Amino acid sequence: MIADFDYQFFLEVLTGGLLSGVMYSLVAIGFVLIYKTSGVLNFAQGALLLFAALTFVSLVERGMPFALALAVTFAVMVALGIGIERAVLRPLTNKPPITLFMATLGLSYIIEGAAQLIWGTQVHGLELGIEDVPLEVGGVLVSQFDIFAAAVAAAMVLLLSLFFRYTRIGLSFRAVADDQFAALAVGLRLPLIWAGVWAAAGLVALVAGLLWGARLGVQFSLSLVVLKALPVLVLGGFDSILGAIVGGLLIGASEKLAEVYIGDYFGGGIESWFAYVVALVFLLIRPSGLFGQKLVERV
Amino acid sequence: MPISSHAFGAIEASVYAPEIFAQGLPAAPRQAHEEPRQLAAEDAAPLLSLEGIGLSFGGVIALAEVDLSVRPGEIRAIIGPNGAGKSSLINVISGVYRADRGHVRLNGARYAQVPTQRLARLGVARTFQNLALFKGLNVLDNVASGIAYRTRSNFAGQILGIGRSRREQADQRGRADQILEFLHLTGVRDRLAGTLPYGLQKRVELARALVAEPRLLLLDEPMAGMTAGEKSEMAAYVRAARDRFATTVVLIEHDVGVVMGLSDRIAVLDYGRKIADGTPDEIRNDQRVIDAYLGVASENEEGAGI
């Protein structure tokens, strides 16, 4: 049995899983940004992703140069983020988190509907100029596209960390995340910061949307990518960027391994729920998640 | 000093509310002490004792080596500045927190963590520093929920209204009604708890705790945020409850005036440590307490706030 084990193959599956895990992490980070600063689990993140990818593709298809389309889409996402903050979240300040969650659920319906109403419902191909061919790295075959996507995601994470650490507005994000009331007391302007956070989440959605769109085609089902990110969040914690990264890697890897090694026992197709089960089992063993401290509720 | 207390004697806390005693009160299964309570309690075994309790959150030490014993029938106050660990202590006693070190002895049994789920059956009830009523239930049902643990009928019986379920419900609401009357809450009986003013909500919480006729009652700042008048009213209720149900009371309260008038013995916490323990008179004259906690107050006889 052991002798039959194909390490080469195992490594390939594992690497593939880890790399696709990075893509999950990228989507999850969009959630974390908003959750950390305003305590909202933003279900509309998937819709934003779809909207960004669809806008970008449609602009390119209409003959706009790549870079310009990117800039325009980014501007649109920022405007959208600010608009959402104004129209939906501000009237709901101080409402329980679950109310805000439901509002973002409604928001996702609006954005999905609008995206397709504006740009149509057909499937668009998205070519980023990276071919999806296997590449040999250290004796293991890896998809070139996967490596590219992982690199972009890593760059994104680095960018965000630098931003949070070294810029003024980034620092105020963190202050808000740590303690909203204190931040308010020292005169940070929350609405401005929230608008900024939504803009940042829009940027993450744009990058994730392009990468996922290139892989799956730009179409409605792109917004379902959130469903991949949610178990990552449960595992890593809704408020931890590091958790989102490690959680994404864990889920990506275990999902691929399970699909290949035990999927047959279930008749295949287990990826729709497997990630959730991994997250739940993990939480049963460690209720505070990957990096969460053990919090004792104050009474 | 971050404490909103009044100076000694600024408020005469021993304001009795004679009408409370005049009323017909619910029949308690345990009769109130007839003989002078103090004497009987003196040599009785403690009802509750904490031994070497230590608790910390991350780097913050909430409690360190705290011992405490509570005799049957006494009103035992715990005072101390903000963040001294008073609430943590009550949370340890009620099993909401698990102490890192030490144990709790209750009715002779020893616990590393008191089983919260069985607390009511052990004869312990408590109130919370921040209101913890069930906002979506009316006052009557909030109070009746204090004895919901005695319910023996199951959901099917309750849906169909068969078996003991009707009798149980009538009985529980009847008891709740008596307590409401005792605490003068009958007027708001059918209001949703969340719609009441703060002071009344505090009283409803006391009612919910009292309805189970607990042997041990833990009160975490029952008078916080009240006017002087409301405070003395509440103090009278606490005392009346103790006398009527022979309940032992552990009381956290910032208002030193109220505490001195109401309690039999006082423990003082500071930075998680117990720095003094004794009768009100002993505490009043304890140098460490005056230094750590009461210093400013004792110079400020007028109680003009600190």
Place this chain on the structure above:
Amino acid sequence: MSAITTDLSATELSKGANLSSWLAPLIVVAFAYIVVPLIGGSYLFEAILLPFLALSLAGVGLNILTGYAGQVSLGSAAFMAAGAFAAYNFNLRVEGLPLVASIVLSGIVAAAIGIVFGLPSLRLRGFYLAVSTLAAQFFVQWALTKFSWFSNDSASGVIDAPKLCIAGFEFDGAVGRYLFALTVVVILTFLAYRLVSSQTGRNFIAIRDNEIAARIIGIPVLRTKLLAFAISSFIIGVAGVIWAFAYLRTVEPAGFDLDRSFQILFIIIIGGLASIRGAFLGAALIVVFPLALSRLGNFLLGDVFDSGVLDMSQRIVLGALIILFLILEPDGLVALWDRVRRRLLLAWQSS
């Protein structure tokens, strides 16, 4: 959602209104049994009343879990599917089993699945729990599609409803199926009402409003949570049976997707959390509103739009409706209804 009032306390508020609080539902039920079958056409039954009844019942079920017990679930459609497929299989595989028995058994199957997927609620709260209920959604849908045994080896898991026959009486045609659905819904709604006004229902509310306080006073928190999952799933499962047997007659697992779960969630938000009436009001709006919207679209603009555009506009308006309700009327249609009624009553008294 801030100040949740319960039907229970609402009735108790208006003391002495005992008779009138029973009178209104009685009149509605009598009207539904006697007048509606006489005046309704088949469009009314097939397109409006049957889905309305099934979704209302599902809303009642979810409201018990989410509105009363405070546990948010995003997997309701899974329990509808479980109920529908269980009833189909009981009916198919157990010779001579009466329809009523297969419905009850299918509810029990759904309840059992509900308990399993409710287990995380013992350790998780809030969003963590909400997300984990998605596991039920995806797992059940996957299992029903994957294992063709559940659909008796039919293509892509499609099942056909059996004849609706109870005690020799056949519920035939649109009106018959309507009466069948109505009867099931009335019975279960009555029981649900009894439940939420019982001690168990109050325990649900206690756990929702303050879990620690509930545990301290000795309410068995874990058992009560699982009970809420079980009862809620039972009702939603039976709603699934109505959906499959009385409304659509032919269903596949894909019909019980995440969108359906959200639809049920929307029903209770729009209708009003922790209110039995709310589920009905919300379901009415959710069912009637798209029909009205497409009628309106056709009327105003003719047939220029294809169904895709209509679909998308419906999505947008539905989303906007949710947000509007959360902002303007967080306690749902029920609160609106009560306010209007009070106004009318006042106006009537003063005149």
